Amino acid sequence: xxxxxxxxxxxxxxxxxxxxxxxxxxxxxxxxxxxxxxxxxxxxxxxxxxxxxxxxxxxxxxxxxxxxxxxxxxxxxxxxxxxxxxxxxxxxxxxxxxxxxxxxxxxxxxxxxxxxxxxxxxxxxxxxxxxxxxxxxxxxxxxxxxxxxxxxxxxxxxxxxxxxxxxxxxxxxxxxxxxxxxxxxxxxxxxxxxxxxxxxxxxxxxxxxxxxxxxxxxxxxxxxxxxxxxxxxxxxxxxxxxxxxxxxxxxxxxxxxxxxxxxxxxxxxxxxxxxxxxxxxxxxxxxxxxxxxxxxxxxxxxxxxxxxxxxxxxxxxxxxxxxxxxxxxxxxxxxxxxxxxxxxxxxxxxxxxxxxxxxxxxxxxxxxxxxxx
Numbered sequence: 001x002x003x004x005x006x007x008x009x010x011x012x013x014x015x016x017x018x019x020x021x022x023x024x025x026x027x028x029x030x031x032x033x034x035x036x037x038x039x040x041x042x043x044x045x046x047x048x049x050x051x052x053x054x055x056x057x058x059x060x061x062x063x064x065x066x067x068x069x070x071x072x073x074x075x076x077x078x079x080x081x082x083x084x085x086x087x088x089x090x091x092x093x094x095x096x097x098x099x100x101x102x103x104x105x106x107x108x109x110x111x112x113x114x115x116x117x118x119x120x121x122x123x124x125x126x127x128x129x130x131x132x133x134x135x136x137x138x139x140x141x142x143x144x145x146x147x148x149x150x151x152x153x154x155x156x157x158x159x160x161x162x163x164x165x166x167x168x169x170x171x172x173x174x175x176x177x178x179x180x181x182x183x184x185x186x187x188x189x190x191x192x193x194x195x196x197x198x199x200x201x202x203x204x205x206x207x208x209x210x211x212x213x214x215x216x217x218x219x220x221x222x223x224x225x226x227x228x229x230x231x232x233x234x235x236x237x238x239x240x241x242x243x244x245x246x247x248x249x250x251x252x253x254x255x256x257x258x259x260x261x262x263x264x265x266x267x268x269x270x271x272x273x274x275x276x277x278x279x280x281x282x283x284x285x286x287x288x289x290x291x292x293x294x295x296x297x298x299x300x301x302x303x304x305x306x307x308x309x310x311x312x313x314x315x316x317x318x319x320x321x322x323x324x325x326x327x328x329x330x331x332x333x334x335x336x337x338x339x340x341x342x343x344x345x346x347x348x349x350x351x352x353x354x355x356x357x358x359x360x361x362x363x364x365x366x367x368x369x370x371x372x373x
Contacts, residue, residue, distance in 0.1 A: 024070055039063035048260070048291020049073060053331055054080030055190070055209040057259045057290050074211070074335040081332060085190075093245055094253070095186075098263050098288070100162050103239035105292075108166050110232045110267060116163035121238065122292075166235040167265050167284065176267075177281050196323050203307050203326060204300075208289050211331025212296040218329065219299035222306050222319035229305045229319075231266035231285060238262045238292050263288045264297035268305045283308070 025033075040047050040063040050062040054077040062080055069075035105121025108114045120126070170176045187202035189209065194202060207215060222229050240258040247254050264287040285308075287300030303325060310320030318324045328334065 020070075034067055036060050036063040036067065039066050045292060046071075046073070048262075048293050049212055049296075050076045050080060051291045052289040052293055052296065053077035053209060053211055054084065056080050056084040074331050077211075078332045078335070091245065093243060096241060096244060098237075098241060098261070099165050099168075101237060101239040101241045101261070101263070102161065102258065103159070103163050103237050105238040106163055106235065107237075108233065108235050110166065110234050114166050114235070115169065116160065119159075119163075123294075163237075165265075167267075170234070170267070170282070174279070175282055176284055194326060197311065198322055198326065200304075200308065200311075203322060204286065204288075204304060206326045207287070207300045207303060207329060210296075210300075210329035211334065212293060212299075214329040214331060214334065215296055215299040215303060218319050218325055219302040219306075222302060222317070226317040227306050227319045229268050229285070229302050229309075231268045231302060231305065233298065234265045234267045234284075236262075236264045236294060236297065238294070260291055261288060262291065262293050262297040264294070264301045266298070266301040266305065 040059045043063075043066065046066060047059055047062045050065055050073060051057055051059065053073070054062065054065065056062075058080075061083065062076070065076035065079040065083075066073075069079060103119065103121075105123060106116070106119045108118065112118075167176060171179070182200070184199060184201065187199050187205055189202060189205045194206065221227065239261065241261045242255045242258050244253040245256045246252065266285045266287075268283040268285060283305060285301040285303075285305030287297040287302075287304060289296050289300065303319060306319045307322055307325060310316070311322060315321035315324075
């Protein structure tokens with residue numbers, strides 16, 4: 001693809017940046033600049049989405065990316081991912097055990113009563129989707145009192161440190177496949193290109209960093225009939241996962257901190273084991289991402305199940321095709337390709353114009369010759 005040199009554009013580009021910054025400050029007479037703390041906590045679901053799609057767990061930097069991009073989720077994820085690429089990598093963590101998650105929300109659609117009980121936690125699932133006009137002019141004092149009351153009520157609630165996993169009970173009953181370690185190292189999508197066929201860890205890593213809407217759209221296609229994954233949520237949990245790292249001297253695993261995560265395990269239709277003499281078992285799909293993003297985790301779990309089927313039996317629809325799914329769900333990649341069409345394509349379009357005009361001239365000549373005859 002050819003481009004032509006453009007002269008005198010530097011001043012215009014600088015001016016465009018100034019206008020963008022000026023629009024960010026529009027309405028300054030009525031409001032103060034957004035603080036990173038306000039974005040992180042009051043727009044916590046948006047912050048979670050940017051951390052997940054940016055591939056970096058850092059709530060403050062995610063809030064900064066949202067602020068500088070003026071709420072454009074793709075630009076914010078792009079900025080966060082670009083920043084992450086500049087940071088040194090000190091070590092890799094071993095596989096983390098989500099059974100130790102400090103849960104703030106935990107539900108199961110498979111059973112009414114689950115070990116440890118259902119915990120609704122923070123969710124819009126049971127609220128009416130009505131506009132709350134009282135928030136348009138919210139009183140700051142009432143807002144601070146609300147926060148204080150929440151912290152006081154939260155202090156009175158005693159929760160267990162961890163909850164048992166629902167799928168563990170099903171696996172103990174022989175209704176799910178036995179856990180068999182793959183023996184492969186986890187695929188690092190930040191350092192290795194996707195070369196098909198890919199491992200399941202490569203697919204999961206790609207989807208964990210994928211754009212939420214893209215995952216939802218392809219998973220929805222499967223649910224609507226371009227596939228056959230109609231799952232039951234065995235367990236959906238949101239909580240803080242302890243990050244365990246080996247001690248630099250002893251090698252013993254110690255807790256270095258915790259990250260907010262959403263995890264979903266879905267159960268799909270049972271199928272026969274590879275060995276004919278083995279009883280059939282349910283199949284399992286898995287999804288996990290940074291932050292609180294239940295739609296993404298559910299969509300990821302559905303696609304994990306459909307991709308497993310496609311890798312094993314060959315894809316019968318787009319949502320079972322690893323190349324189709326994994327190469328089209330990354331928001332930063334998709335945005336970059338779509339937006340590159342805004343860049344100068346003068347040379348190539350001039351070529352298109354020349355070909356069209358030449359073709360029109362030939363058609364006109366043939367028509368003129370035919371009319372003369």
